[in-house]
Amino acid sequence: xxxxxxxxxxxxxxxxxxxxxxxxxxxxxxxxxxxxxxxxxxxxxxxxxxxxxxxxxxxxxxxxxxxxxxxxxxxxxxxxxxxxxxxxxxxxxxxxxxxxxxxxxxxxxxxxxxxxxxxxxxxxxxxxxxxxxxxxxxxxxxxxxxxxxxxxxxxxxxxxxxxxxxxxxxxxxxxxxxxxxxxxxxxxxxxxxxxxxxxxxxxxxxxxxxxxxxxxxxxxxxxxxxxxxxxxxxxxxxxxxxxxxxxxxxxxxxxxxxxxxxxxxxxxxxxxxxxxxxxxxxxxxxxxxxxxxxxxxxxxxxxxxxxxxxxxxxxxxxxxxxxxxxxxx
Amino acid sequence: xxxxxxxxxxxxxxxxxxxxxxxxxxxxxxxxxxxxxxxxxxxxxxxxxxxxxxxxxxxxxxxxxxxxxxxxxxxxxxxxxxxxxxxxxxxxxxxxxxxxxxxxxxxxxxxxxxxxxxxxxxxxxxxxxxxxxxxxxxxxxxxxxxxxxxxxxxxxxxxxxxxxxxxxxxxxxxxxxxxxxxxxxxxxxxxxxxxxxxxxxxxxxxxxxxxxxxxxxxxxxxxxxxxxxxxxxxxxxxxxxxxxxxxxxxxxxxxxxxxxxxxxxxxxxxxxxxxxxxxxxxxxxxxxxxxxxxxxxxxxxxxxxxxxxxxxxxxxxxxxxxxxxxxxx
Numbered sequence: 029x030x031x032x033x034x035x036x037x038x039x040x041x042x043x044x045x046x047x048x049x050x051x052x053x054x055x056x057x058x059x060x061x062x063x064x065x066x067x068x069x070x071x072x073x074x075x076x077x078x079x080x081x082x083x084x085x086x087x088x089x090x091x092x093x094x095x096x097x098x099x100x101x102x103x104x105x106x107x108x109x110x111x112x113x114x115x116x117x118x119x120x121x122x123x124x125x126x127x128x129x130x131x132x133x134x135x136x137x138x139x140x141x142x143x144x145x146x147x148x149x150x151x152x153x154x155x156x157x158x159x160x161x162x163x164x165x166x167x168x169x170x171x172x173x174x175x176x177x178x179x180x181x182x183x184x185x186x187x188x189x190x191x192x193x194x195x196x197x198x199x200x201x202x203x204x205x206x207x208x209x210x211x212x213x214x215x216x217x218x219x220x221x222x223x224x225x226x227x228x229x230x231x232x233x234x235x236x237x238x239x240x241x242x243x244x245x246x247x248x249x250x251x252x253x254x255x256x257x258x259x260x261x262x263x264x265x266x267x268x269x270x271x272x273x274x275x276x277x278x279x280x281x282x283x284x285x286x287x288x289x290x291x292x293x294x295x296x297x298x299x300x301x302x303x304x305x306x307x308x309x310x311x312x313x314x315x316x317x318x319x320x321x322x323x324x325x326x327x328x329x330x331x332x333x334x335x336x337x338x339x340x341x342x343x344x345x346x347x348x349x350x351x352x353x354x355x356x357x
Numbered sequence: 358x359x360x361x362x363x364x365x366x367x368x369x370x371x372x373x374x375x376x377x378x379x380x381x382x383x384x385x386x387x388x389x390x391x392x393x394x395x396x397x398x399x400x401x402x403x404x405x406x407x408x409x410x411x412x413x414x415x416x417x418x419x420x421x422x423x424x425x426x427x428x429x430x431x432x433x434x435x436x437x438x439x440x441x442x443x444x445x446x447x448x449x450x451x452x453x454x455x456x457x458x459x460x461x462x463x464x465x466x467x468x469x470x471x472x473x474x475x476x477x478x479x480x481x482x483x484x485x486x487x488x489x490x491x492x493x494x495x496x497x498x499x500x501x502x503x504x505x506x507x508x509x510x511x512x513x514x515x516x517x518x519x520x521x522x523x524x525x526x527x528x529x530x531x532x533x534x535x536x537x538x539x540x541x542x543x544x545x546x547x548x549x550x551x552x553x554x555x556x557x558x559x560x561x562x563x564x565x566x567x568x569x570x571x572x573x574x575x576x577x578x579x580x581x582x583x584x585x586x587x588x589x590x591x592x593x594x595x596x597x598x599x600x601x602x603x604x605x606x607x608x609x610x611x612x613x614x615x616x617x618x619x620x621x622x623x624x625x626x627x628x629x630x631x632x633x634x635x636x637x638x639x640x641x642x643x644x645x646x647x648x649x650x651x652x653x654x655x656x657x658x659x660x661x662x663x664x665x666x667x668x669x670x671x672x673x674x675x676x677x678x679x680x681x682x683x684x685x686x
Contacts (some may be wrong), residue, residue, distance in 0.1 A: 147667055199671040200621050207619070207673050208665035245667045268635065269619050277615070277677075278606045286606075290536070290598045292529050296625030300666055306597065332663035334674065336537035337477055337629050338574045342528040344536050345663065348606075 058104035066112035072260035097156035105197040109230025116227035121264035135161040135250035147245035173355030183233030190223035211273040241332035299345040387433035395441035401589035426485035434526040438559025445556035450593035464490040464579035476574035502684030512562030519552035540602040570661035628674035
């Protein structure tokens, strides 16, 4: 007897059939491996509801404080899966239709440059910082009257890699995984190259909103219920993920007045660092935010765009932030 | 007696006063230098109409063919200026309000990987290729029924660098120049750090449309008439250009169904190359375009977005192309 799930269609919620439900309690894993036993086996075309923990699982809760972070052990994304797709073979393509992403009313964003040196600006932000979000129906509420429109998506969507052994969930790979593409919202379709028999699909790392780049290393991290349809596409042949999406493409989900800082360097990563560092400085000076809050805001709502990669030897990356996020915008 | 110029405001054209007009005949230069004598001297707050040649000036005309490219000498962008702004000093900021960008009915896009090795995919496109565009009122017409919405902007907006001598126009620098930011459309404002006395502002390299990345090394290159207001901001202090814009942020000027390919690598440039190479292949296979045409389409209408730069050691860059560009979209 499938559990009823609901999908948001043009602002109304309609009930849809669910073929299978997969709870994180029976299907939790925190690494990729071709040897993880499937938690569920389905035929091609099956819709599955995935009950997903937040990225860090029980390690970060609403009671966690910034001062707890140095002692927190991060073991990998808490993923739900794997799902075996009957008949999938290496060389096939798995079509993943993301039908719904429902979020919790609590979320968090953390800066953990200090102990790990991760994120785009680790030298500028040596201290751990944890921000708890109050997630409403349409927006997540930030400091200084700033509101972030919700645009939920799974940060991790992937199939098991061909290489034997266990693999960290952090880096995205050609089989997908922790891609953090903010446009994989409900209504999107992502195509993954199958690398092992039965595909072994997993999903998780729910983000209520994120900027392109996810610069401070986390989005608005939140538990999610994700509904996705898994379809085998034997006739397709791809080397890396592809996707279809309707966005949102703009920092606030639409075209609108936006401010941007630029990085102009001979290395794209250096250019990205410069652009974000300058946007942090701008938000701190002009928008009443601490530098940590500004970095968090960049991670969840600023978009990194490559403006040009051909005017040798200098490339341009800009960091965009929409005026409408601010109370006077 | 100033010439009347017109600015498009919400789809209607209204006459506006022009303080100064600067023709390319009297103000052409193809390098940056603090020693170029100003072609015009203005007070802060002056609006100037710049009559600009296309990027390559008379070296590319509607009669030029692909086979002419190997013998064509490219000497630098054909810029209009410099304009001296009275009272500007190093450390000041020049605010440039871009009020109007009017384009010609002819434009071109070229692949010149062959003789120069430029562009994002020089090895894949060794032969020179020149495409002539028919530019209409709203769109530029391409092959296979594809239409590119016009979103004109100057590829080059800058002030003279502090370093003595002549400098190539190709690379963008901290004082601006060939930034190729497609969002510097009419209605945008760009802020440039002044590096020399009188600022010495120049503009040009008109693009009727461009994708983020400008991957094949040219946009829809076209002659333009650009109206801009130059205002000194002595109280500001910036290290690199900043800007305000209303977009367009999407490949086709709005949020809409879009297809994307991904590059997942430990270097952002490698990731960008992979994403574009895969989009070229996709457009060739599924959209009836030659590989050269597909590369051109990527340069003028596909957007490169940095999806994440923190999931070490692999970064994600995606190349987006809007469904609506195609006749069945």
